[in-house]
Amino acid sequence: MSTSPTRQTKETAAPDTRYPPISDYGAIGDGRSIALVSRRGSVDWWCLPRFDSDPVFARLLDADLGxxxxxxxxxPAxxxxxxxxxTNILETEFSTASGRVLVVDFMPALTERQKKIIPVPYRMLVRRLRCHAGRVTLRITVRLRPNFGRRTPDVQRLQPVWYSIGWADQLCILYSQVPLEIRGGTVTGSITLxxxxxxxxxxAYSPEAPAELPIPQHFDLLERLTEDxxxxWVGHCWYRGPYRDAVIRSALALKLMIYAPSGAIIAAPTTSLPEYIGGVRNWDYRYCWLRDAAFTVRVLLNLGFHREADAFVDWLLHATRLTHPELQVVYSIYGETHLPERLLTDxxxxxxSRPVRVGNDASRQFQLDVYGEVLDALAIYRRTGRPLERDDHTLIRGxxxxxxxxxxxxxxxxWEVRSGRAHHVHSKAMCAVGLRxxxxLAHLDGFSIPEGxxxxxEAAIENWILR
Structure with missing residues (x-):
């Protein structure tokens, strides 16, 4: 294995080559944050410490600043x-004229009991390289640019293989098995395997100093425990049909969207990816839309993942306390209701595809169908034998x-159009579904409602729809 420094150059290619297709990205996560890894081997998106935090890697939204x-x-490879x-362990293999190398990417995912035994940093991304044939030279570039690329962190070498990368009161620790060079807030070098x-x-990320170091002697164990x-988790899936591989892969993707500490289910781990290239309908989806989450809960229940459904129902009770009995369209992963939208014009x-947005003004909208979607999900939840408590009954009546x-x-x-409110058949229909x-639910659990x-x-709504 040999190492040498590599020169950092500004990318000058056309935009379509600087930005990989969105379909080229794979997601890895730990139930708290998600990183997107391109087929080129680059982590271009990672928000820390949680889904809706500012990213430290944001090349996805700006090839030069991010x-x-x-x-x-x-x-060429x-x-x-x-x-x-x-699993959600991602494997990328590069085959060149001279050799073949495998890159294994994962975030440690452990049980709560395991976390008490094995010291693991607050957040950590592990990247493991294995040369399977010949010899391959690779360029390594670690270029943290927090706050959507607006900050250049302070980078210092702690030891030959550890680097501190700090900004404000936050800190990342980089471990590299071989020494790299520090150049203008970037750690870089080339290696031959x-x-x-x-x-x-x-x-590894820490919200404050002192930070916990990544311990390389633990990587084998962490990879094995993460795979386990x-x-x-997949072993709890009931589905055994002909499309099991596709179903499991979809379920694993949905699992990544669940914020483990609260049970909230985000719509997506990204902001501002466009509906079409060059368009302006670029929204921040790193929050919990009740409608989308209700759809996800139905899927999880149908597949046998009851714990995630339980956690979401608990989160729903917590999140709606401030607005009860009204529902907000979208909440933060901790149930916060204030999600002001701002534009990052730089x-x-x-x-x-501009603008880039943070926050979402859909939180200020009124969408009637959300009530029906939530009530429908609660009914499916109850039909599977899951219990509803007295507080749930109060929510349902409200x-x-x-x-x-x-x-x-x-x-x-x-569709959350911003041209003003109107009467939507779908919204009215979901109101009728909700009342049904x-x-x-009142019949199943025996709690009182104004049934007449x-x-x-319900009849009036149906007459309105059919008129």
């Missing part, structure tokens, strides 16, 4: 990639009261 963590062959079966050789790198964690946007009081009002609708589910008023309102 940070990244790249491991790339210096020779063919790339193949896969997820290790039944020969057949049978290995190389480990890890980036995901495989054990960023280029993915392939020039949602019914809002539907009966407001169903005749115009709303912003499922209230009657079903609910039935009359």
């Amino acid at each position: 940070g990244y963590f790249a491991i790339e062959p210096l020779e 063919e790339t193949s990639r896969r997820y290790r079966p039944d 020969e057949h049978g050789q290995r190389l480990d790198l890890a980036l 964690f995901w495989c054990t 960023l280029e946007g993915y392939r020039g 949602l019914a009261s809002v539907i009966m009081r407001r169903w005749q009002e115009p709303d912003d609708g499922i 589910r209230v009657r079903e 008023e609910i039935a009359r309102t």
Whole structure:
């Protein structure tokens, strides 16, 4: 294994080559944050310490300003990639004219008991290289640019293989098995791996000093425990049909969207990826839309993942306390209701798709269908044998009261258009569905509701739809 410094150059290629297709990205995560890894071997998106935090890597939204963590062959290479079966461990293989190297990317995912035994940094990304044939030279670039690329951190060498990368009161520790060079807030270098050789790198985050160092002697164990964690979770899936591989892969992707400490389910781990290239409908989806989360809960219940459904119902009770009995369209992962939207005008946007947004003003919209979606999900939850408590019954009655009081009002609708409220058939239909589910739940659990008023309102809604 040999190492040498590499020169950092500004990318000057056309935008379509500077930005990989969105489909080229694979996601890895730990139930608290998600990183996106391109087929080129570059981590181009990672928000720390949680889904909706500012990113330390944001090349996804600005190829020049945004940070990244790249491991790339210096020779032209063919790339193949896969997820290790039944896991969210990503494997990328580069094949060059001179050799073949595998990059294994994961974030440690451990049980709570394991976390008490094995010291693991607050957040950590592990990247492991294995040369399977010949020899391959790769360029390594670790370029943290916090706050959407606006900050250049202070980088210092702690020891030959550890580097501190600090900004404000936050700190990352980079471990590299071979020494690299520090150049203008970037850690960089090139390495050559020969057949049978290995190389480990890890980036650990701490919200404050002193930071916990990545311990390379633990990487084998962490990889094995992470694989066990995901495989054990997949083992709870009931589905055994002909499309199991696709179903499991989709379930694993949904699992990544669940914020483990609270049970909230985000719509996506990214902000401002466009509906079409060059468009302006670029929204921040790093929050919990009740509608989307309700759909996800239905899927999880149908597949047998009851713990995640339980956690979401608990989160729902917590998140709606401030707005009860009204529902907000979208909440933060901790149930916060204030999600002001702002524009980051200095960023280029993915392939020039501006503006880049942080926050989402959909939190200020009124969408009637959300009540029906939530009540429908609660009914499915109850049908699977999951218990509803007295506080749940109070929530259900409150949602019914809002539907009966407001169903005749115009709303912003499922598409969240910003041109003003209107009467939407879908919204009214979901109100009727919601009231039907209230009657079903009251019958199952034996709690009191104004059944006559609910039935009359349901009939009135159906007449409005059919008129």
